[in-house]
Amino acid sequence: MTGRIGWYVHHHGRGHLTRMRAIAPHLDAHVVCFSSLPAPDDLPANVSWVGLARDDQPAPALPGDDPTAGGLLHWAPLRHAGHRSRLAVIAAAVATGDVDAFVVDVSAEVTLFLRLLGVPVIVVTQPGDRIDEPHRLAFAAARRVIAPWPVELYAPRHLTSLGDRVAFVGGISRFAGRARPARPRGGEVVLLGGGGGADVSADDIAAAESASGRPWRVLGAGSGSWTADPWEALSTASVVVSWCGQNAVADLAAAGAPAVVIPQERPFAEQHATASALGRSGLAVALTGWPEPARWPDLLGQASARGGEAWAAWRTEGAAQRAAAVISAELRTGEAR
Template identity: 50%
Template sequence: MSTIGWYVHHHGSGHLVRFLAVRPHLSDDVVVLSSLPEPAALPPRTRWVVLDRDDDVVTGPDGVARDPHEADPRAGGHLHWAPLHHPGHTRRLATIAEVVAAERPGAFVVDVSAEVGVLVRLLGVPLVAMTQPGVREDAPHRLARGLAHAVVAPWPAGRIAGAPPELHEVGGVSRFGGRPRSAAPEPGRVLLLGGGPEAPLRAPGTTGDWHWHRLGDEGWVEDPWHDLCRAEVIVSAAGQNAVADLAAAGARAVVIAQDRPFDEQRATADALREGGLAVVVDAWPDDDAWPALLEAARRLDPPWERWQVAGAAERAAAVISSTTERWR
């Protein structure tokens, strides 16, 4: 029995949710490294190591405050984020190296960071890279992907345009994969999924007989499955985890592609539109457009099985385990 390392990016909650979906299907011990705080309940045989942040303003020895965005973080386009003279960045990578030296992991999953992927491979550990949709042919992405022993894509095979051929397209990874519905849709009920703290989605002014509910308005919802099932229509951003949850619930949905690096959400939205899986718009609609959009979503019979959520977490775990076994 060996240990698997797993880097969880701190932007949003999607990377953590994906880890928690895949973790039950791995038989090895896992050590997680992230700038996120340790979750209240970790799966058994899982250890969490908190990393320093590397994106805050720091004061140099000369007493001058320095913004890491102005400290050559992209290294002339060869990297995505490696700011000069940032102590948090230095300690963060040093901690990863210390954990690798102590644990000697059989493989290391990176979700997502080109720099952490390069470091792990330089330390002599088999690398499993999680990837995201979008246009990712820049030098750092190509380098990390080329160093990886396996690249896992959490979307269905052949659905995302421009995906490189070496990917393991395992299907949409949802924490709700295979879970039976807990309620029938309530006519006229619209569930609004937030869209993230940087660009929250908002309910429009008036939409006739439709009744809007925002997930989390009454506090953090640990298990939103019942809310997903009760909605007749769900309005959501086009993030990978959100779309996988829509597929797991068999939802009728209006999906808005938000601006994200590398056109990540637009690539996913295009796949949903082409597959007839949701009503897709490229920007937040005007209030008077909503009644027609909701009616169009209500009439959908989306073939969500095409998003291949069933068994996706198990398939991702199988890629990780096979990489560990191959290079043990």
Template identity: 50%
Template sequence: MIGCYIHHHGRGHLSRATAIATALDRPVTGLSSLPAPPDWPGEWVQLPADDPDGAALDADAHGRLHWVPLQHPGLRARMARIARWIDERRPAALVVDVSVEVALLARLHGVPVVTVAMPGLRDDAAHELGYAISAAVIGAWPPEASPLRGSPELGSRVRAVGAISRFAPIEAPARGAPRRVVVLGGAGGDTFTADAVARAREEAPEWAWTHLGANGSWTDDPWSALQGASVVVTHAGESAIAEVAAARRAAIVIPQERPHDEQRSTAAVLADERWPAIVVGDWPASGWSALLERAAALDGGAWRVWNDGRGAERAAAVIAAAADRGAAR
């Protein structure tokens, strides 16, 4: 049995975990305060929420952890539920995407931990501790382009498996395809407001616009829209980039503010000319027609290095190897 802890912020962690769980060749249980997705391939443990409920006392344990507020009933119930599941099911390994505290809890129970690394500057004490106690660390990006910043020792431990997407890669559309743009917002918050998209649409009326996300039309499955686009305007979340890369669509990437400079670190990597993306710092107030034409001229097929469709398979192999090493001991 493999466990998979899934952070509840946004939806990227959940889609990535689902792809990995589907690729694993052994039973898997999801643990999250999110509800189970319809395509989850195994059991599901619904965890109590541990969100802020007022003033948090010493939430970071004097800077050593990220979220352990004293006397927090949700945190206590959540950790107790995970501990009970470990005792009952005796997992061979726990995949953590992401929580340093859950990784420590599992390791203190003698369970091998596989941590999914995140982009950004991860040199704080909590991240370094979480990575150090892990049996393996996975990066969902290609070896050619790491967006993880921190100590060289940390970077050397990460197994870069390539982007992990729910969708199998397809062929890039022929350049000169109909002018269709998809604005791909996320569940974690973005600056892609309805008013901003409306102004962009007025500037570039020759393009057909579709706005997906929390500020547009929400869908759990953007795949058909991505396939119909010639250009995608997206934030720099890992799952969003992975799915744009699977669709082999040229992108305009607008990173959003996230802790540890997560999205800006990914965007800095994507600014390299090898990737079919134009990176802009903020939502442009003008110039959309020219910007979309520039993006449409890029070769979406260049995404094949970022996402070759085997990221989940490679991640599953790393997880299975960590579980087998633990069992052998």
């Protein structure tokens, strides 16, 4: 293997970790992950893990201690041992010379910190209204920005204005290229809830199932029935009802699933931006919030007419490899010097 890549994995939800695990096998380099998440048991062979202290537990409590530094940053709490520790661990790794480039998914503060340390940074961004000062600084500091969706369907001005420093690689799915089950789609509705929290209750879901006249299977969404591999469910459901996280949408695309997508509240209206793109393109039935029960029969009927090969427009095939190529180019640039 050539080189060592640092990789900051944000701890919110499961999506940032899942994305790293999809890309890392395509890198001819050792990847050292830094995260507050517990180390997973089944990392790719070329990946190791460094645990970081949390910088939000315990929460900063002193009045007047503005963790945003007047809007310059998103989160840098004063007098917080966890915050100091996590940055010190990253700095120590860089000081040994063991890291040739760093992927940050996602943190404006870690991006800026690494750039101040003189490390080339590749930022993985998310959809949404990321035009505030911390994001502007992070995008300016990054050598490259990876946007995991197709520019043809969603091209925010704050990214396209960066020119060829941004790579719109398509939706990154761990299931890209995986064979679908031979049997046809059945009558079951699958609700695919992410790991980052939801605004929908168990009563809401039960009412939807009753009104729809179809059996529902709930994965995640606080149901306690999370599954690490929902491929078969996505590939055989009559319709998948899903939140709009980037990994969930990419997985829907890989499975060619007829889908109803419902954005959950996230910073910078991330999921609402994705839902709007899917609705405009006709790839899925896109809502703005959980509907009244009586609407479900019609919504599921509309969704049943979508999906299939139309999802190719989300460009999941080869997306992880394209992201890996962007990262690897920074390693080669460093070697050339």
